[in-house]
Amino acid sequence: MFEFSYLVALLATVTFSITGVLAARTVRIDLFGVVVVGVVTAVGGGTLRDIILDVPVFWIEDASYVVAAVIAAVATFVLKDLISRRYQLLLYLDALGVALFASSAIIKTLSLGLENTHAAVMGVITGIGGGLIRDLLTGRPTLIMSRDLYASPILLGVSVQLLVLAHTGMSASLAMLLGGAVIFLSRCAAIHWHLQMPDQLTLDSRDSGH
Amino acid sequence: MFEFSYLVALLATVTFSITGVLAARTVRIDLFGVVVVGVVTAVGGGTLRDIILDVPVFWIEDASYVVAAVIAAVATFVLKDLISRRYQLLLYLDALGVALFASSAIIKTLSLGLENTHAAVMGVITGIGGGLIRDLLTGRPTLIMSRDLYASPILLGVSVQLLVLAHTGMSASLAMLLGGAVIFLSRCAAIHWHLQMPDQLTLDSRDSGH
Amino acid sequence: MFEFSYLVALLATVTFSITGVLAARTVRIDLFGVVVVGVVTAVGGGTLRDIILDVPVFWIEDASYVVAAVIAAVATFVLKDLISRRYQLLLYLDALGVALFASSAIIKTLSLGLENTHAAVMGVITGIGGGLIRDLLTGRPTLIMSRDLYASPILLGVSVQLLVLAHTGMSASLAMLLGGAVIFLSRCAAIHWHLQMPDQLTLDSRDSGH
Numbered sequence: 001m002f003e004f005s006y007l008v009a010l011l012a013t014v015t016f017s018i019t020g021v022l023a024a025r026t027v028r029i030d031l032f033g034v035v036v037v038g039v040v041t042a043v044g045g046g047t048l049r050d051i052i053l054d055v056p057v058f059w060i061e062d063a064s065y066v067v068a069a070v071i072a073a074v075a076t077f078v079l080k081d082l083i084s085r086r087y088q089l090l091l092y093l094d095a096l097g098v099a100l101f102a103s104s105a106i107i108k109t110l111s112l113g114l115e116n117t118h119a120a121v122m123g124v125i126t127g128i129g130g131g132l133i134r135d136l137l138t139g140r141p142t143l144i145m146s147r148d149l150y151a152s153p154i155l156l157g158v159s160v161q162l163l164v165l166a167h168t169g170m171s172a173s174l175a176m177l178l179g180g181a182v183i184f185l186s187r188c189a190a191i192h193w194h195l196q197m198p199d200q201l202t203l204d205s206r207d208s209g210h
Numbered sequence: 211m212f213e214f215s216y217l218v219a220l221l222a223t224v225t226f227s228i229t230g231v232l233a234a235r236t237v238r239i240d241l242f243g244v245v246v247v248g249v250v251t252a253v254g255g256g257t258l259r260d261i262i263l264d265v266p267v268f269w270i271e272d273a274s275y276v277v278a279a280v281i282a283a284v285a286t287f288v289l290k291d292l293i294s295r296r297y298q299l300l301l302y303l304d305a306l307g308v309a310l311f312a313s314s315a316i317i318k319t320l321s322l323g324l325e326n327t328h329a330a331v332m333g334v335i336t337g338i339g340g341g342l343i344r345d346l347l348t349g350r351p352t353l354i355m356s357r358d359l360y361a362s363p364i365l366l367g368v369s370v371q372l373l374v375l376a377h378t379g380m381s382a383s384l385a386m387l388l389g390g391a392v393i394f395l396s397r398c399a400a401i402h403w404h405l406q407m408p409d410q411l412t413l414d415s416r417d418s419g420h
Numbered sequence: 421m422f423e424f425s426y427l428v429a430l431l432a433t434v435t436f437s438i439t440g441v442l443a444a445r446t447v448r449i450d451l452f453g454v455v456v457v458g459v460v461t462a463v464g465g466g467t468l469r470d471i472i473l474d475v476p477v478f479w480i481e482d483a484s485y486v487v488a489a490v491i492a493a494v495a496t497f498v499l500k501d502l503i504s505r506r507y508q509l510l511l512y513l514d515a516l517g518v519a520l521f522a523s524s525a526i527i528k529t530l531s532l533g534l535e536n537t538h539a540a541v542m543g544v545i546t547g548i549g550g551g552l553i554r555d556l557l558t559g560r561p562t563l564i565m566s567r568d569l570y571a572s573p574i575l576l577g578v579s580v581q582l583l584v585l586a587h588t589g590m591s592a593s594l595a596m597l598l599g600g601a602v603i604f605l606s607r608c609a610a611i612h613w614h615l616q617m618p619d620q621l622t623l624d625s626r627d628s629g630h
Binding site: 262263264325327335342346351354355357359360362364365406413 | 454460497558
């Protein structure tokens with residue numbers, strides 16, 4: 001169980017580091033700048049989570065997350081010419097990172113004896129924290145403003161995970177897998193088919209005053 | 211006293227959640243995205259305050275703040291068509307949230323035995339923190355760049371509250387009400403009459419080099 | 421040793437407060453707004469460092485940093501007409517602040533018994549944290565996106581400082597001076613001669629798809 005969480009967190013860190021490098025491609029930025037953006041993106045969400053929960057920050061306890069983020073950033077930089085449809089890749093990798101971080105944050109929050117409400121909020125904050133920091137640092141519109149469904153898949157997966165944990169005998173690891181899969185797959189569907197909320201459930205400046 | 215502080219914090223949370231939703235209207239964003247922006251805006255400033263003071267984060271101790279922020283965000287979304295002059299409303303609600311958060315942060319900081327300087331800084335950070343996060347997330351120019359007086363009313367109210375506490379026998383609750391009222395009313399005046407600092411006390415790019 | 425660190429931190433705080441005011445000059449902002457931006461810029465990086473390290477925030481322990489930042493911001497505002505080539509000055513002062521904050525963060529991190537990896541990350545985060553917050557608050561492109569070398573000088577100086585500490589008998593203070601000097605001088609060289617990474621080590625949108 002513990003090792004599984006460790007691997008999930010490591011994979012999420014690597015994933016977000018790659019998205020940081022891909023997001024930075026829209027400006028002229030050198031190798032070391034790329035590494036900084038990659039690492040901050042990778043550890044940003046989990047750092048926010050741990051600070052708010054007042055537990056030791058995960059990469060202070062185990063520096064291997066930082067090392068993994070650095071290696072992933074450099075590797076992405078080196079292999080950048082192999083990546084042709086980068087923007088789509090960025091979206092899918094972001095979806096994977098969000099799914100991994102959000103579902104594992106729920107386990108961590110509940111293991112501290114906190115409530116489901118806390119777990120849901122920490123899942124969302126951890127899931128989108130790194131990506132938001134990445135978007136702010138690289139001057140992009142934040143992904144939360146994405147035209148396609150973005151917050152909804154996260155809230156859906158987080159709800160599924162918490163409901164399953166509360167009402168079935170499913171193990172925490174399995175529930176994490178399930179919640180993460182719901183987030184990843186529903187976000188992938190949103191990206192691929194450009195799924196959007198029905199207009200009644202969408203705020204749009206063009207409606208203002210009606 | 212404690213219940214009064216609780217009600218003030220709850221009102222400030224609800225107020226800022228509403229401003230988050232109103233600020234998000236300038237982009238296409240769905241119901242769940244709206245809830246995320248509303249909650250992060252609502253609890254952002256107080257979270258910053260508690261993390262810097264190294265005390266338990268207020269919504270971790272009591273999840274009802276998060277629940278209130280979610281309800282406020284959804285209600286604002288549902289009632290959005292009733293709100294016609296949204297931008298003005300956003301400004302006045304922001305003024306109310308800033309006043310409530312800033313004046314209550316002073317009480318919390320002083321109750322930890324810290325100095326007036328700390329209380330003033332925490333008042334400002336708590337007051338503008340949530341609004342700054344909201345503006346960054348929704349890609350708006352931060353309100354601190356407002357043409358009309360913004361930081362000045364906060365510093366004025368904070369100073370009044372601290373002076374009254376130090377030099378009169380006024381209770382902490384009453385001083386909080388007074389400080390908050392000074393912030394709210396002077397900011398409202400600034401919005402309504404477009405009060406600005408005299409040019410000698412304003413930094414302006416058009417003056418550069420003179 | 422302790423007093424030396426104190427002076428370095430105070431100088432870095434003052435330096436970053438001045439850059440905050442200079443950065444804010446591109447928008448219309450009044451005296452009190454200037455003070456808020458100056459203080460947040462000045463204490464932002466070190467605050468991030470202390471929160472992540474879970475040690476008391478430096479300006480909570482000693483309010484004189486805040487007082488110094490306020491005085492520096494007001495003085496810069498008053499003397500703004502004397503400063504003609506502001507943008508260049510902003511860059512050089514930013515380089516000085518980054519050098520001071522980064523090299524002193526390494527000492528603080530190592531003194532907590534953490535590893536070199538942690539010290540390097542904390543050096544970078546502390547060095548660029550205040551500047552990033554400043555750039556976000558004032559709506560500027562973040563300096564990490566600078567065309568000229570920015571992250572590289574920091575990583576170079578941080579590496580030199582850590583290598584010297586690990587492999588020579590040099591004192592912590594002297595190593596800090598050396599690391600800080602490497603950061604400052606190499607960043608100054610980058611600003612003055614517009615040094616950039618060779619194209620092979622730069623990510624550039626114009627290369628995309630190749």
